[in-house]
Amino acid sequence: MSESRLLAETDLLLQRGRLRDAERILERYIKTHPGDVNALNRLGLAKAQLGEISGAALAWQQAADLAPHDTHALTNLGMALRLLGRLDEALAPLGQAARLRPSAITRNNLGLVKLDLQRFAEAREDFLAALALDAHYPEALNNLGTVLIKLNRFAESLQPLSAAIERRANYAKALTNRAAALLELSRVEDAHADLVSSFAIDPNQAFLAGLVLHSAMQQCSWENLPRFLAHLDQGLRERRKVAAGFALIGAIEDPKLLQAAAEIWALSQAPAPAAAPAPRAASSERLRVGYFSADFHNHATAHLIAGLIEAHDRSRFETVAYSFGAVRHDEMHARLASAFDRFVEVGSLTDAAIAARARADQLDIAIDLKGYTQGSRPGIFAHRAAPLQINYLGYPGTMGAPFIDYLIADPFLIPIGAETAFSEQIMRLPNSYQPNDNQRPRPTPSPSRRELGLPEGAFVFCSFNNNYKITPEVFEVWMTILRAKPDSVLWLLEDNATAAANLRRAADLAGVEPARLVFAPRLGVTEHLARHGAADLFLDTWPCNAHTTASDALWMGLPVVTLSQRSFASRVAGSLLSAVGLSELICHDRESYISLVLQLAKDPVHLAALRERLTSDPKQLPLFNTKQFCRHFEAALSYAAELSQRGAKPRHFSIGPDGSVL
Numbered sequence: 001m002s003e004s005r006l007l008a009e010t011d012l013l014l015q016r017g018r019l020r021d022a023e024r025i026l027e028r029y030i031k032t033h034p035g036d037v038n039a040l041n042r043l044g045l046a047k048a049q050l051g052e053i054s055g056a057a058l059a060w061q062q063a064a065d066l067a068p069h070d071t072h073a074l075t076n077l078g079m080a081l082r083l084l085g086r087l088d089e090a091l092a093p094l095g096q097a098a099r100l101r102p103s104a105i106t107r108n109n110l111g112l113v114k115l116d117l118q119r120f121a122e123a124r125e126d127f128l129a130a131l132a133l134d135a136h137y138p139e140a141l142n143n144l145g146t147v148l149i150k151l152n153r154f155a156e157s158l159q160p161l162s163a164a165i166e167r168r169a170n171y172a173k174a175l176t177n178r179a180a181a182l183l184e185l186s187r188v189e190d191a192h193a194d195l196v197s198s199f200a201i202d203p204n205q206a207f208l209a210g211l212v213l214h215s216a217m218q219q220c221s222w223e224n225l226p227r228f229l230a231h232l233d234q235g236l237r238e239r240r241k242v243a244a245g246f247a248l249i250g251a252i253e254d255p256k257l258l259q260a261a262a263e264i265w266a267l268s269q270a271p272a273p274a275a276a277p278a279p280r281a282a283s284s285e286r287l288r289v290g291y292f293s294a295d296f297h298n299h300a301t302a303h304l305i306a307g308l309i310e311a312h313d314r315s316r317f318e319t320v321a322y323s324f325g326a327v328r329h330d331e332m333h334a335r336l337a338s339a340f341d342r343f344v345e346v347g348s349l350t351d352a353a354i355a356a357r358a359r360a361d362q363l364d365i366a367i368d369l370k371g372y373t374q375g376s377r378p379g380i381f382a383h384r385a386a387p388l389q390i391n392y393l394g395y396p397g398t399m400g401a402p403f404i405d406y407l408i409a410d411p412f413l414i415p416i417g418a419e420t421a422f423s424e425q426i427m428r429l430p431n432s433y434q435p436n437d438n439q440r441p442r443p444t445p446s447p448s449r450r451e452l453g454l455p456e457g458a459f460v461f462c463s464f465n466n467n468y469k470i471t472p473e474v475f476e477v478w479m480t481i482l483r484a485k486p487d488s489v490l491w492l493l494e495d496n497a498t499a500a501a502n503l504r505r506a507a508d509l510a511g512v513e514p515a516r517l518v519f520a521p522r523l524g525v526t527e528h529l530a531r532h533g534a535a536d537l538f539l540d541t542w543p544c545n546a547h548t549t550a551s552d553a554l555w556m557g558l559p560v561v562t563l564s565q566r567s568f569a570s571r572v573a574g575s576l577l578s579a580v581g582l583s584e585l586i587c588h589d590r591e592s593y594i595s596l597v598l599q600l601a602k603d604p605v606h607l608a609a610l611r612e613r614l615t616s617d618p619k620q621l622p623l624f625n626t627k628q629f630c631r632h633f634e635a636a637l638s639y640a641a642e643l644s645q646r647g648a649k650p651r652h653f654s655i656g657p658d659g660s661v662l
Contacts, residue, residue, distance in 0.1 A: 003036065010042050014049070022046045037067045044076055053083050064093060071097045075109060085271070087117050098126075104134035111143060118350035120150045131160075138168040146177050152326050154184040172202040179211070184374075188218045188496045206268065209235065210243020210261075217250055217468040218495060220502040225251070225472065236260045241268060246372050249396060250468045253543035253565040255421030262400030263423065265372060270382035271351075273403040277359050279387040279644040286318040287641055290363040290386060291340070292354075293394070294325025294347075294375035297333040300548040301369055301394055303525065306332065307437030309339040311630035317637075320361060322346050322354060322385075325375055351379030358385035364641050368404070371395020388644050391424055393434070396547065396569040398422040405650040406640060408633075409433050413568060413575045419652055427636045428654040431622035432579035434572070435633070436551055438624045443526050446533025453518055454534055455489060459601055462491040462535035462558075464520065464528075464549050467499040469541040475503070477590050478539060479510035484594075485601050491535060494519035532556035536607065537600055545573035554580055555624065557615040559607065561597050563587045579623035580614060635659045 006029055013022035026043040030036060044059035057080035063073035078094035081087070090113045098106040111126030124147045130140035145161035148154070161178040165171050175198035182191035192215040198205065199212050213228045229251060235242030236257050245261040252258060280288075291309070295301045312319055321340040324347045327333075337343040346354045354377070358366060366386035370376035371394045381389050382403045390406045391399045398407060400423045407414075407424035410433045419426050449456050461481065463470075470492075482488055494500050504514035520531070529552060538553045540546050540562035546553070550560050550573040562573035564586055574586040587593040600607050618624050635655045643650065654662040 003033075003038070007038055007042065010039075010046075014042070014046060019046050019050050023050065035066055037063045037070060037073065040066070041070075041073055041076070044073075044080070048076075048080065053080050056080050057084060068096070069100055071101045071106070074100070075106065078113065079109060082113050082116065087113055091117075102133065104130040104137040104140055107133065108137065108140045108143060111140075111147070115143065115147055115150070118150075120147050123147045124151065136163075136167050138164045138171060138174070141167065142171065142174040142177060145174070145181070149177065149181050149184070154181045157181045170201045172198045172205060175201070176205060176208060176211070179215070183215070186496075188215060189498045191215055192219060192221070206241040207244050207247075207265070210247030213243065213251060214247040214468060217471075218466075219498040220467055220470055220475075220506070221498070222472045222502075222506075233257065236264070239264060244372060245397060245400070246374075246395070249567070249569040250544040251471065253567040253570050255397075255418070255567050258567055259398050259400055259421050259423065262372070262398050264400075266378065266399060266401035270378045270401065270403070273382050273401075274355075274384040276384050276387050279641070280362060280364060282642070282645045286314075286316055287364050287637060288318045288320065288362060289365045289367065289637060290320045290322055290358055290361070291367050291369055292322045292324070292377075292380060292385070293369035294323070294377075295369065295394070296321055296323045296325065296336045296343075297328040298330045298525070299332070302332045302336060303437060303440065304393065304435050304548060304551075305369070305437075306335055306339060307439055307626040308435040308630055308633065309336065311627050313630075313634060314341070317634060318342075320344065320363070322358065322380075324349075324354065324377055324380075351377055352383045354380045355383035355385045364388065364644075365390060365637055367392050368399075369394045371397075371399055388640055388650070390427075390640075396544070396572060397567065398424060408636065409568075410575050410579075411654070412564075412578045413571050418566075425650040426652045427640060428652075429629070429632045429636060430655055430657045431629070431632070432575045434547070434551060434576060434579075434623070435629055436555070436624050436626060438619045438626045440555070441526055441529065442556065442618075443530035444533065446530050449534050452520070452531055452534050454491060457487070459485060459488040459537075460491055460535045461488055461537055461539050461597075461601075462520075462532075463539045463541060463546070464491075464493045464552075465541050465544075465546050467493065467495040467503075469544045469546075470503070471541070471543075472506075473590070474541050475506055476510070477594055479507060479512050480594055481539070481597050481601075482507075482512045482516060483510075484598055488601065489516045489518050490539070491518045491520060494521060528552070529556055532558045537561065537597065539597065540573050543567055543570040545570055547572045550576050551623065554582075554614055555618065557611045557618075559585060559600070559610040559614070561585050561587065561593065561600070563590065563593045576623055580621045582610065582613065585610075631659055635661070 010022045023046045026039050030039050040059045040063035044056040048056035060073050060077035064077050074093040074097035078090045081090035094110045098110050107126045107130035111123045114123035127140050127144040141160040141164035145157040148157035161174050164174040175194045179191040179194035195212045195215050199208055209231055232242050243261055244265045248261055319340045321343045323345050363386035365388045367390045371391055373394050389404050391404045392408045404424050406427050409426050410429050413433055414426050500519050504517055507514045507517050535558055538558050538560040542563045543565050545562055553560050564571045564574040577585050632655050639661050656662050
């Protein structure tokens, strides 16, 4: 068969989807004509369409070796290597293709690999170069927007993403990316509109359903909640990429489903785990602990851990901060920079480079304070920053990742027997897992109710949780309480105007005057703490409780009534209440929650006694005894390191009140 006839026949077979037939003909032909570049290119195409990417890469490599100026072979080889995760190898053929034939497509392809490699500044230059060659190329516009998001240039990313959407009808990926930027800019309503549009175009985009759910809950828009929850439930049971774990913690309390979501996310977001570095031999040297976060500034996590870092025993522990967020030189950043033995800015480095830096620093323990929350970088830990790696504080649940060894909890948060819903080994502290800084202010007096927009004579229920934590069930319970206590109001945080309008509308439908919902703006830490004095009782949410918000209320002497379920996120407030000696405020069903809240609302003497228990000597309460917490925390780290140095595998263990290992 002549070359031209063979190529025509195989082209026809490829067009008709008869891929195996085309593959067989091409392989037979290449055995007798091993130098035919056109046949090798078509063989690569057939194998790629069959999903045999390794075979396709081999065919295109052979074609590129024979014809080093064949840009089709070079481009196809580079993109196949990208699919195989061989990113560094992909750069050479794609770079060569871009030099031989400068075009929007070749520069865009090169930028994609650099984007994957987290070489964001270089990727941006490639996408700009692509657009210089074709200003209307939708893929390059979308990719430029994507890399600007990675560079935390969210407002700037909107222009190319919007241009991509204008240039290509139904560009679902660009809509999703623009929504991500809008969420970072707190434009929740606009982000939700983009996510809904993207989902309507392509509902099978990885993790998109969870984003739609979460953005709807941020606006308290509950119309399609049952449909989305059913979709997510089925998808997780089928192990599909329907939602990242954080998008679900406000809506799902089943620990096994949350574990499945975390495991699916871990597999998709992080590279194959590297081998752990060998632990340092036990010695008289200090234990070297690295804390990794994007939030070493005025952020809830920083406010919780500042006292813990300062309380570390410097004769036994050396602490290193690895900061990979945007640099913000605020008061908390300065405090933490002084508190750590070393403070290292690593935001410009790739995950692999950060892990290599940590290994070179010979950490004993790496603590991930982000988990899967906004700005997280689990790839650092997949590349293995330390012999022991711990999931702590930032993410309320399992990371489902084989490269995380421990999760820090307490006996209430994860009861004995509940460990199977967590991929990590559990280290339990004796009181609460949550650190608190007992040096933070307790501002008094509170602003007057008039100043805060509250009625003077009313009983004030409050809940300063993020709006996404308010579910229809929670709101229904709150409306039952308001109907039973006519002289009361409910004081809520206003995340966005749409949520406030939706909640007022829902109150009206529930037979409660909408004006009885009073909305509070976000304030600085001191002002926020001060206003707690104007409230009478804090009403918690579920399945995602108040976390830092609950400890804020308790610190200011405001009792919290919570409902604990099975998930980590639904048991945090119960953990905090246990650690201040108020376990009687923990409920386990809605009926007991309603009954307890109304009982307290009608018993000012009891409520005053609860306040007195919180305010008489708060720094001696286990939740706010920072030094005692630090000693228990250090005991847990020391035992985990001791096991590691002995060559033992991580295991579940608990620390007793006296610091002993149980």
